[in-house]
Amino acid sequence: MWDRIFDVLLDAFKDTLITLPFLFGVYLLIEYIEHKSSDKLGNALRRMGPFGSVGGAVIGAIPQCGFSVAASNLYAGRLISMGTLIAVYISTSDEAIPLMIKEPSFAPQILKLILIKVGIAMAAGILVDIAAKLFGKKKEQEPFKELCADCDCEHHGILHSALHHTLHIIIIILIVNILLGCVMEFAGEQTVEKLMMTNSWAQPVIAAFVGFIPNCAASAVLTKLYISGVVSFGALIAGLCTGAGVGLMVLFRTNKNYKQNFAIMGILYAVAVASGLIIQMF
Numbered sequence: 001m002w003d004r005i006f007d008v009l010l011d012a013f014k015d016t017l018i019t020l021p022f023l024f025g026v027y028l029l030i031e032y033i034e035h036k037s038s039d040k041l042g043n044a045l046r047r048m049g050p051f052g053s054v055g056g057a058v059i060g061a062i063p064q065c066g067f068s069v070a071a072s073n074l075y076a077g078r079l080i081s082m083g084t085l086i087a088v089y090i091s092t093s094d095e096a097i098p099l100m101i102k103e104p105s106f107a108p109q110i111l112k113l114i115l116i117k118v119g120i121a122m123a124a125g126i127l128v129d130i131a132a133k134l135f136g137k138k139k140e141q142e143p144f145k146e147l148c149a150d151c152d153c154e155h156h157g158i159l160h161s162a163l164h165h166t167l168h169i170i171i172i173i174l175i176v177n178i179l180l181g182c183v184m185e186f187a188g189e190q191t192v193e194k195l196m197m198t199n200s201w202a203q204p205v206i207a208a209f210v211g212f213i214p215n216c217a218a219s220a221v222l223t224k225l226y227i228s229g230v231v232s233f234g235a236l237i238a239g240l241c242t243g244a245g246v247g248l249m250v251l252f253r254t255n256k257n258y259k260q261n262f263a264i265m266g267i268l269y270a271v272a273v274a275s276g277l278i279i280q281m282f
Helices: 002-047 049-060 066-076 082-091 096-101 108-135 158-187 189-195 203-211 217-227 233-242 247-254 258-281
Strands: none
Touching: 002 158, 049 066, 049 082, 049 108, 066 082, 066 247, 082 108, 082 233, 082 247, 082 258, 096 108, 096 217, 108 233, 108 258, 203 217, 203 233, 203 258, 217 233, 233 258, 247 258
């Protein structure tokens, strides 16, 4: 038994170490883009007004959870609409893109993934804003307050931030590799498939729940399972549509209207499940 555990750990460490230099390079590039343009993108998003959902969907497609956090702060300050916030959340893919890039056979799926999620995000955001104007009650909004004044995120350089993100996701990947390896070794691949309801129409329903885990671990797990063939592309889309990273945590911290926050979660889940089921059918 211990020999089997050692083999699982060894394979997990090997797979993780192979990923390390690649992910660091990807995050270095992402951090460079974010540090150079995040303020400009945030300001642009605020100025887009009724077209905020379109801009939010495009900006959210950048593989960084930082934009979902920024969008949560902007929404809590009533500088962007609910539709724009939802568009950012849905289009955010977090760790999925970096993980798929390192798999040559899945690289062609990246553009397809981004385009589908951006399309869903735009449609959902626009519909939510239209519904809010038609049925929502107009309330006097409080002026915007600086919601990130005590945040230390601006005090580190690109290299430090890239290394921090890389180590964070590498630890998650290592844990996922060990857990999946143990399950595959001792429970069997069929057990994993049963838990995730592989080949079932209901798989997007479960994946959308997994996506709500307020961490990049959710997107990492779903992407690994998709690459392993355990979850379908439709289920991956469903899980990534609800996977807004830590954006939802920030929303609950900064926006005290919890009824509104849960309504946003409900909309995200409904859109994610519907999108996943439709994609899975085709």
